[in-house]
Amino acid sequence: MSELKPIVLYQHAQGPNPWKVVMILEELGVPYEEIFQDPSTIKQEPYISLNPNGRVPTIQDPNTGITLWESGAIIEYLVDTYDKEKKISFDTFPEKYHAKQFLIFQVSGQGPYYGQLAFFKFFHPEKVESAIQRYEEQTLRVMSVLDKCLEGKEYLVGGKCTYADISFITWETVAQAIIPEFGEKTKQYTNYHAWLQRLMARPAIAKTLERKATMGAH
Template identity: 40%
Template sequence: MSTPIRLYTQATPNGLKVSILLELLGLKYDVTPIDFSKNEQKEDWYLKLNPNGRIPTIVDTSTNTILAETAAIMQYLVDTYDKENKFSYKIGTPLYYKQLEVLYFQMAGVGPMQGQMGHFKRAAPEKIPYAIERYENETKRLYSVVEEYLNRNKANGPFLVGDHLSIADIAVFTWANFLERGGIDIKPWPLLENWIESIAKLPAVQVGLNVPKRD
């Protein structure tokens, strides 16, 4: 039996943000994996849902909502389904805006720079040392900023904002969780290392990291 929420996704840092949040919120949802090898994200049926041709996209028939862009999706999910602010902060409060600051920092900085680093290190048809060095150095700089966010907030626990896990943490976590696989040593950032470990061991996060399910 289908649920009102359908997630079109793949197991990338961006896709995992949404599956993890759905699991943390305890929401039932159906998954449609998007096959990059077949370029499904560029097919007409998918572009009608998401004109940018990227993942993830969410369709919630209970509210007639179709959304792409992970920051928008995550904000929608907590605004709609997290009324007790278990993974968010109350709209209009200082912590709400700090949450947005970190969320946008991830969207504008961490994701694009780390993504470019990964591309030039693993996928580019030729190795371009300048590009690899540029994006690797910027990725490291951005994670030193993440370390500083954790340092400034350490009195409240291992969270980027406030005193509990929020969409700000989730958005950065899925990218940080790929750092070592990208050849980046996280030992220089002890708060970051502890923060990654504390989030990764949460049962809902473990389930969300396995969406779409792999054989």
């Protein structure tokens, strides 16, 4: 893809969602450049003209002219536009829709529950034990759902690693980094734990996680 102009990815080192996009770009071999945003400025101009939600990631693709935000939408765009060989996606039925199903589960289930657990455990000014308990229960429930879906399988859909699998990695690594006991808790879900190890051994994923770690990001 040497003829492609680099996709511009706006991100900041601390957040897990931009690194999901980095993993997809690395897996597909799509050139990109990163513009790291200070978290204190992403709700201000000029960034909110790109992303009125004031979050990262956002991409600008000079090859198509699109500006796009929300990690799930960005991932779908990247595989639709650049995964012509279907390395990490499908154009077959029903696999195409099952992969979308798991991506939506990640952005609507895993991400919010993990994020709320981290917030109430570490950042909320008051200790609200009922909230911590609820979100811990829900994060474990997400793991249990994936564990059941992975029974007898190496990957979530179609017998190969896809964007659906990759989308879950960064939130899990964040959880294990900031809540060390979570690393042990994942082991009770044996299918889930083995799947995570399998994914993190992939060269593109390992490269991304190593770079993320060197930047001091969870």
